[in-house]
Amino acid sequence: MRGLKVLPSGRPGRGRLYVNLPDGQAVAWYDRQANRISVLEDDHCEAILAVLRPYLSGTVSIGPPPVPTAADLAGLALPPDADLAPNRPGETLMGELDHGPAGTRARHRLRQDLVAQQRMGDACDALEADGWRILHCVPLPGMGLIDHLLMGPAGIFCVRTVPGRRQRAVVGDLLLTVGRAEPHPDPRWARRAAARATLVLTAQVTPALAVADASRVEVAPTVRDIRVLQPTTAAADLTRTPAALKPPDVEALFTLARDVRTWLGNSSPAWESPRTEPGGV
Structure with a gap:
């Protein structure tokens, strides 16, 4: 799928890379520390891999987002x-x-x-x-x-x-x-x-x-x-x-x-x- 954009989050080189649709909706993110791609929209999986390929290294795991911990939920709620x-x-x-x-x-x-x-x-x-x-x-x-x-x-x-x-x-x-x-x-x-x-x-x-x-x-x-x-x-x-x-x-x-x-x-x-x-x- 064309039009997917990769946007960084957090400190340069260490935060997540988000994959967004043209309207800004996130369909996946790549956690560089865990070397894992969390996919939100399975229909776009091949396109997500293609657009992230220049940023990947080593063995990368792919799957649905992990169940958030209490610490994850608290971080998401932080202004x-x-x-x-x-x-x-x-x-x-x-x-x-x-x-x-x-x-x-x-x-x-x-x-x-x-x-x-x-x-x-x-x-x-x-x-x-x-x-x-x-x-x-x-x-x-x-x-x-x-x-x-x-x-x-x-x-x-x-x-x-x-x-x-x-x-x-x-x-x-x-x-x-x-x-x-x-x-x-x-x-x-x-x-x-x-x-x-x-x-x-x-x-x-x-x-x-x-x-x-x-x-x-x-x-x-x-x-x-x-x-x-x-x-x-x-x-x-x-x-x-x-x-x-x-x-x-x-x-x-x-x-x-x-x-x-x-x-x-x-x-x-x-x-x-x-x-x-x-x-x-």
Whole structure:
């Protein structure tokens, strides 16, 4: 059948691909993570396969849509403006760069933060194939944003990302120092953010610091409660961690966490303000 259109949904390269009729009615979708085509209209099966063929890889299963779980139904009922799942890494920083300060130094720092968040965000998103669910730019009223929230077999991790600027980074109990710059209390911020997330999700959340593009990272031996990650090794480090959550638990937590109302509660949505500096915590 002619006229079928393939439309993406979700983050580029990871969301579903929907096959729609010319009038916009969906007749199938391709879940790239599960490598499965769910067909709604059997009469169009051959045409659906033909239009999706350029996007398929490996062995693809085909059939009717799976019976939705409780988490699936909750996600379908979520208003689009309340859904954090489509957020890209560093999304709020992109807006600040477009409309923010004109000063060269301030913009340079914003660009460094953005690149660091994007690099770590890409490393986090790569975990989705191993059963992880990822959110970026999660609001914490009064504290700014959680850069990345990871939910997977090894547990839940609240990640704050710091640009290493190709210098030595030293993580201590209270301070993180990059090169000769002034130390910042990022470890303390990460602990407080993880504690807040633990209360919100009613599940244990581990604080984590991600240092991107440092020449080397040194962690004080007394730092035992904070996970220190780097974009190049994060996937391997986390997949080697013993399992703590089952897949249904991960999906339920993801459904809860992706709803912005879970985090804002009765607070005003002023979380879109610029990134909160850890020194102000």
